[in-house]
Amino acid sequence: MCVLNLTGQLSHPLRSSMLCIFCLQERAPSLEHVFPLSVGGTVTTDRVCQECNSTLGTRVDAALSDFLPIRARRAELRLAGNSGTPPAWYEIFLGDATVIGQNVNRIQTTFDEATRKLDHRQLYHATDVVTADGRKQRRITIDARDKVQIPKIIQRERKRHGLAPLSDEELNAAAGDFETKEVKNPVVQLSIGASFAFLRHAMMKIAYELAFLWLGEAYLKDPIANALRTAILDPDVASTDKIDAYVDVADGCTAFKQFWIPTKSTTWPMPSSWRMVASRSMLGSSTSMQFPSW
Ligand SMILES: [Zn+2]
Secondary structure, X not given: OOOOEOOOOOOOOOOOOEEOOOOOOEEOEEEEEOOOHHHOOOOEEEEEEHHHHHHHHHHHHHHHXXXXXXXXXXHHHOOOHHXXXXXXXXXXXXXXXXXXXXXXXXXXXXXEOOOOEEEEEEOOEEEEEEOOOOOEEEEEEOOHHHHHHHHHHHHHHHHHOOOOOOOHHHHHHHHOOOOOOOOOOOEXXXXXXXXXXXXXXXXXXXXXXXXXXXXXXXXXXXXXXXXXXXXXXXXXXHHHOOOOEEOOOXXXXXXXHHHOOOEOOEOOOOOOOOOEOOOHHHOOOOEEEOOOOO
């Protein structure tokens, strides 16, 4: 018997053992979210063992939860998932970046909790230059807020270059020899990566679990179910490439609507272009799914 519940909880205590729909072993069950909890999933089943739940959660569900457009939407909807903390809207801006312009400089962006604003900090940069009168100089660029570090930096650079340390007096004079530059409206270039790896596994896993919940035990023996199961469990990212699938929408699928009903407590987490269907034609034919169209 399959258990379907829209509250995110099972309607009865976990059984001591069941046939896992992935590894097909008799094992202790776990609470499996068909749509990952991190995207607001409330449909649960107890037909996935702890081991499969854990492995697939790390490799497959995470691919969906951490997919950049999904994270952005999760941030907007404050969907936390297991971690208890939803993604932050600003996270894609954090880290090292490059200011484009006359002086190409590396900066580091963090989020200032006090001001609730992004904070850009010039990263330490050292280069050798030749002045107009032919003298060789070491030019250090630091964030203006790190001015107090200048004496220490001078002594460190001198040591690194085999020069004697300056006296206090010399150091004071040298430390005052700097210019401050303000970069107005800087153009910042940063790299944002979005991985598609295992995204298809994640969607096939949802389709597979929905199909099982809809069609019951017989579905586990279906050749397409077998192909899906094998591909989903395979750690090779290319394992789903040869799965015969076609694109369709879920509008006509009553069962899908029963599985996934947006309510006040369940914010619809998917873009409208993303629909999925587990149709009865799966038995002996093929799996229907539509991939997100970002
Ligand atoms: Zn299992």
